[in-house]
Amino acid sequence: MTRQEFFARIIPGAVAAEDHYGVPAEMIVSQAAIETGWGRSPIGTNFFGIKKAIRHKRSEWKVTREVLTQAQINRIKKDLIITVTPRSDGKLDVILRQEFAGYLNVMAGILDHAYLVSSLGDYRAHFQRFKGDNDFAVYVRGVARVYATDPNYGNLLWTIINQRNVLEACETERARG
Numbered sequence: 001m002t003r004q005e006f007f008a009r010i011i012p013g014a015v016a017a018e019d020h021y022g023v024p025a026e027m028i029v030s031q032a033a034i035e036t037g038w039g040r041s042p043i044g045t046n047f048f049g050i051k052k053a054i055r056h057k058r059s060e061w062k063v064t065r066e067v068l069t070q071a072q073i074n075r076i077k078k079d080l081i082i083t084v085t086p087r088s089d090g091k092l093d094v095i096l097r098q099e100f101a102g103y104l105n106v107m108a109g110i111l112d113h114a115y116l117v118s119s120l121g122d123y124r125a126h127f128q129r130f131k132g133d134n135d136f137a138v139y140v141r142g143v144a145r146v147y148a149t150d151p152n153y154g155n156l157l158w159t160i161i162n163q164r165n166v167l168e169a170c171e172t173e174r175a176r177g
Contacts (some may be wrong), residue, residue: 001039006032007169009039010047015105015173016030017114022131025170027140028114030160034153045103048113058102066094067149089151122146 001009007029014028032039032047043049043078044060052059063082073084078085103109118127126142129135137158144154160166 007038013110021114021118023114025160050101052099056101
């Protein structure tokens with residue numbers, strides 16, 4: 001998938017989700033870019049790597065690589081873990097089978113992502129703070145700490161959010177609105 005094809009597939013839904021939930025489209029687009037390699041490897045119609053939860057009726061299994069602490073590993077069913085390798089930072093590289101949310105279409109996944117990062121669990125407090133102080137950078141880093149196991153996820157997310165092509169594509173779609 002080219003960058004333009006990725007934008008065509010994600011940005012209209014991201015702007016619609018922004019209108020509905022208030023989550024900035026640039027963050028939605030950037031998380032989809034990180035989680036799929038700019039659309040090269042989504043999990044079916046799940047462009048966000050969202051794990052299956054009670055609210056999801058469909059699911060898909062996939063083998064993934066995660067950076068986890070021992071405490072996090074201890075909460076995973078042992079039959080899902082394939083390998084564990086120590087890292088120099090004290091964390092562990094873990095290869096495991098995971099069950100991800102399945103969606104009828106990409107738009108359903110985009111809306112679920114916006115709902116997740118605005119309304120559920122630890123994300124809700126970060127979103128409420130963002131709505132009060134409008135500090136997008138703090139919101140992004142707060143979401144990143146909850147969303148991903150990679151300690152560099154927040155920096156990568158912020159870098160992609162601020163790429164000119166992402167900013168311009170989102171602004172162009174908003175102008176069409």
